[in-house]
Amino acid sequence: MVTGCVDLDQSFKSLDSSVPIPPPLPSKSNGYQRRHGMDAAPGLGNGCVSTATRDMWDRLFIDGYKADVVIYTDSGYVIYAHANIIGNASTVIKGMLKQAKRHGKWHTISIRGVPHDAVRVFIRFLYSSCYEKEEMNEFIMHLLLLSHAYVVPQLKRLCEWHLEHGLLNTENVIDVFQLALLCDFPRLSVISHRMIMKHFKELSATEAWTAMKKSHPFLEKEVSDSVILEENMRKERIRKRNDQRIYSQLYEAMEALVHICRDGCKTIGPHDKDFKPNHAECNYEACKGLESLIRHFAGCKLRVPGGCVHCKRMWQLLELHSRVCADSDQCRVPLCRNLKEKMEKQSKKDETRWKLLVKNVLGSKKIGGSPYFLPVTSC
Structure with a gap:
């Protein structure tokens, strides 16, 4: 079941006053979304292509009909895709395809460093802009990195929205914070930083914190200093409030x-x-x-x-x-x-x-x- 889909509809402007005004676009709570339990992420649209069109794009990806690209992933797995589709969806992939050597009619590129299934979800999104909710929950960190590395703004905003609205927790917040700084997610970095400060005592004793201290010691020091500064500011606010009450x-x-x-x-x-x-x-x-x-x-x-x-x-x-x-x-x-x-x-x-x-x-x-x-x- 598809549980998320980016809006592909666009509003039309009448070129002639004699042409009847078209009916309004579906509202945010349209029937399709209610039936399929879609998450309406702000800024990503709230409509969806028809079921038949979605199935056609998914079938084209799954069957690999006339595919001309081989994508190598970790563990020796491959994914077949179409150069025209994934190249138009990502300028980075388009550049990789231009540099790839041809083997007959095939292009070969590699996407490594993330699980094979995460790459598959990513490539499917390039086809239909759709995703399964369970897959988004499982591969949110990998999709966040892929969306930045291969410049897919729609998926980038989508991952950020899902993290902000439920997927960000104390187990992944340190990794999200580092990734948000690395991949230019200013809003997400602020949100994750606030969560770290709120649960600092708990998080500073985790393995993730130790790993950040080893890999990014300056970042760990800045976070620790910001927590100390915030605590001092909190005490100062309390002192001033008490002084004001006495005055x-x-x-x-x-x-x-x-x-x-x-x-x-x-x-x-x-x-x-x-x-x-x-x-x-x-x-x-x-x-x-x-x-x-x-x-x-x-x-x-x-x-x-x-x-x-x-x-x-x-x-x-x-x-x-x-x-x-x-x-x-x-x-x-x-x-x-x-x-x-x-x-x-x-x-x-x-x-x-x-x-x-x-x-x-x-x-x-x-x-x-x-x-x-x-x-x-x-x-």
Whole structure:
């Protein structure tokens, strides 16, 4: 049963407006494809020649009627073919036929290095552009190499499509990767490289990897280096994502701090405001944790920088606020003005570190922002 066939139909353009418009070509899911289980490979067409025509081309190849070419393969086997057909299908074979010495009416060429059956599938494709699915699965690597070596673009695209859509696996991916680079399959090389990186630990312990290391040591090193680079980039992305989350949390904590000190929140806030039992629901998610931190800071006996871990966090938050506060004269956050004045006595190293932190914290909220914070500025 034929399970694959390259489209040989072409659309026609009307040369005269009086000529009736021809019916549309069969759709991708035409009846012939459904009956024969064809794989519709993109870019290779979705129609097929009639069954009678296909059978005629297959019979011509199988019977070798008036064949004038002998193809020698490995193990001493031969395949008979027709020079006009295989020569027109492959420019490389056409050149080989021109150079081949004539023995009576026969040309002789050799296709070695691949199994005899793979050569037979390849030559049959040159006749009818058809193939058996089982043969494609078995000889995909050999057909990939033959399609490149003998310049058969249709078969080359077909092999690439089948590998991309199911035939590429961890058992053959290293060989496919090397062959894709050797035979100019840029898309296939990228796909196989991604699979190698995904299963690197498993694949690096296989015989195929050892063979690649011996035959192509520079390639093996490049793949290994790319895996290390990708892992470092992944860790860097995670680090930046975590840093961004921390900066965003600090920004929200400063907003909640201003809210508590200016408006009050539930049971904590300015001393000059009374709290009502039906206090409105707070919109600041950071308030809950910040309330506990403020209460601890107010009652801790070690309330000095470095004396208590929790108090140290509060001191850092207060200093960070003082650096981003837009108006310390009107600000109701405790120690805001005092900490601003303290900045002038800090070392250049500490000042640079704080400026970078301020930039990152303010930059975590690029959209919107609070009117009581300074705008984002570069260091």
